[in-house]
Amino acid sequence: MDNQQKLQQAFTVALGVQPDAVTDSLQYNTIPEWDSTAHMILIAELENVFDVMLDTDDIIDMSSVKQAKVILQKYDINFA
Amino acid sequence: MTIAEDYQSALNALLDEPVYGLSQSEKKTRLQSVFALLHQHHSQHCTPYHNMFRQPVSHNTPLEQLPFMAVRLFKLFALKSVPDNDVVKCLMSSGTSGQVPSRIFLDSLTSRMQSKALVKILQQFLGKQRLPMLIIDSPDVKGADGKLNARAAGIQGLAMFGRDHTYALNPDMTLNSDAISAFCQRYQDQPVLVFGFTFMVWQHFVSALKTSGITVHLPHAHLFHSGGWKKLEAQKVSNETFKQQLLAVAGISAVTNFYGMAEQVGSVFMECEQGMLHAPVTAEVLIRNPYDLSLVKTGECGLIQVLSTLPYSYPGYSILTEDRGTVHGVDDCMCGRSGTYFTVQGRLPKVEVRGCSDTSSSMGSGA
Numbered sequence: 001m002d003n004q005q006k007l008q009q010a011f012t013v014a015l016g017v018q019p020d021a022v023t024d025s026l027q028y029n030t031i032p033e034w035d036s037t038a039h040m041i042l043i044a045e046l047e048n049v050f051d052v053m054l055d056t057d058d059i060i061d062m063s064s065v066k067q068a069k070v071i072l073q074k075y076d077i078n079f080a
Numbered sequence: 081m082t083i084a085e086d087y088q089s090a091l092n093a094l095l096d097e098p099v100y101g102l103s104q105s106e107k108k109t110r111l112q113s114v115f116a117l118l119h120q121h122h123s124q125h126c127t128p129y130h131n132m133f134r135q136p137v138s139h140n141t142p143l144e145q146l147p148f149m150a151v152r153l154f155k156l157f158a159l160k161s162v163p164d165n166d167v168v169k170c171l172m173s174s175g176t177s178g179q180v181p182s183r184i185f186l187d188s189l190t191s192r193m194q195s196k197a198l199v200k201i202l203q204q205f206l207g208k209q210r211l212p213m214l215i216i217d218s219p220d221v222k223g224a225d226g227k228l229n230a231r232a233a234g235i236q237g238l239a240m241f242g243r244d245h246t247y248a249l250n251p252d253m254t255l256n257s258d259a260i261s262a263f264c265q266r267y268q269d270q271p272v273l274v275f276g277f278t279f280m281v282w283q284h285f286v287s288a289l290k291t292s293g294i295t296v297h298l299p300h301a302h303l304f305h306s307g308g309w310k311k312l313e314a315q316k317v318s319n320e321t322f323k324q325q326l327l328a329v330a331g332i333s334a335v336t337n338f339y340g341m342a343e344q345v346g347s348v349f350m351e352c353e354q355g356m357l358h359a360p361v362t363a364e365v366l367i368r369n370p371y372d373l374s375l376v377k378t379g380e381c382g383l384i385q386v387l388s389t390l391p392y393s394y395p396g397y398s399i400l401t402e403d404r405g406t407v408h409g410v411d412d413c414m415c416g417r418s419g420t421y422f423t424v425q426g427r428l429p430k431v432e433v434r435g436c437s438d439t440s441s442s443m444g445s446g447a
């Protein structure tokens with residue numbers, strides 16, 4: 001699996017949404033599945049999948065799928 | 081720019097300032113601009129607010145002349161300043177049966193700003209890293225159906241600072257000794273975060289540990305607690321006793337109280353090394369005479385009014401609480417933090433007794 005697929009799977013698992021719902025434009029708090037509780041599950045899932053330790057600024061800044069990629073790139077996780 | 085855009089840019093600019101760094105005069109100027117925008121917004125989008133407060137408010141209106149709303153109005157009315165479709169979360173104070181809970185309606189903006197402000201404040205005490213977290217509560221505290229009770233909301237706010245979240249209590253509020261032992265074994269040599277509501281920590285952790293025979297040793301833990309001292313005062317438990325006992329039963333020496341409430345999530349007043357509660361850059365506190373509601377002098381006890389720049393989706397930026405407190409000074413606390421510092425003396429006598437944990441609608445009561 002490449003990083004894009006891993007990211008999509010992490011969102012799918014953490015939020016309980018269909019894979020095709022995970023697009024760059026998907027934003028926090030715009031669907032019932034991505035609320036503040038699911039957000040913490042998502043953070044834990046991303047940390048597991050990519051073996052990174054996200055800090056509290058990352059949690060606040062992770063407002064969309066697109067933004068998640070930007071944040072993960074800080075930790076040398078690159079998306080083609 | 082629209083009011084909403086002006087408000088967001090003013091609030092974001094304020095959040096970029098140091099949490100305890102602005103001088104009081106600079107802070108007042110900044111706050112007045114934000115509150116003038118909030119007053120306009122709520123006047124236009126919340127009819128009850130408009131009907132109650134017709135006086136003009138501008139960026140020149142001093143903080144003490146801003147309108148304020150009694151906290152119980154949030155129990156009596158469904159107050160909101162955004163369209164129903166924009167409400168993403170309804171926060172309920174979990175009153176016991178027969179009590180009407182407060183209902184606080186949050187839109188995506190307010191919810192986001194609450195998290196952002198809370199993180200800024202707590203980073204001052206915890207840094208940016210997230211720590212293994214022991215929660216002194218039961219996993220059952222989480223409500224269902226999108227209505228979040230105040231205790232669950234408080235835990236959720238702090239949970240951003242944790243990882244490997246571990247609940248210390250069973251659903252019946254007894255100690256979950258397996259979970260606690262595993263947590264202690266795994267993390268006793270490293271910094272950890274412990275959070276619980278003041279009464280829960282005392283009754284279901286400190287007191288329960290004493291009689292249980294379970295050994296807890298978390299010498300690198302930092303415990304944060306909030307929710308009020310009312311029940312502990314009845315048991316003659318002071319802040320000093322609370323801290324001593326936590327050290328005795330769990331080896332925890334870093335203990336920080338904070339004052340905050342469900343009606344203003346994200347605005348928390350943290351206890352400093354001097355035992356004083358500090359207003360962050362996004363909030364202010366005023367003390368009023370309970371009889372004529374005039375401002376009292378520094379050092380005098382009265383009713384606490386809390387001002388927060390965060391409530392946009394509901395008209396709760398200026399609330400007169402039912403808690404008693406005393407401002408001790410401004411910009412000159414021995415700890416070095418700028419701004420207003422105060423202590424809380426507990427609830428005003430004879431007001432409606434709040435829900436089963438004091439946390440129900442007031443998530444804090446300070447030192």
Ligand SMILES: [Zn+2]
Nearest residue numbers: 352356413415
């Ligand atoms: Zn201080």
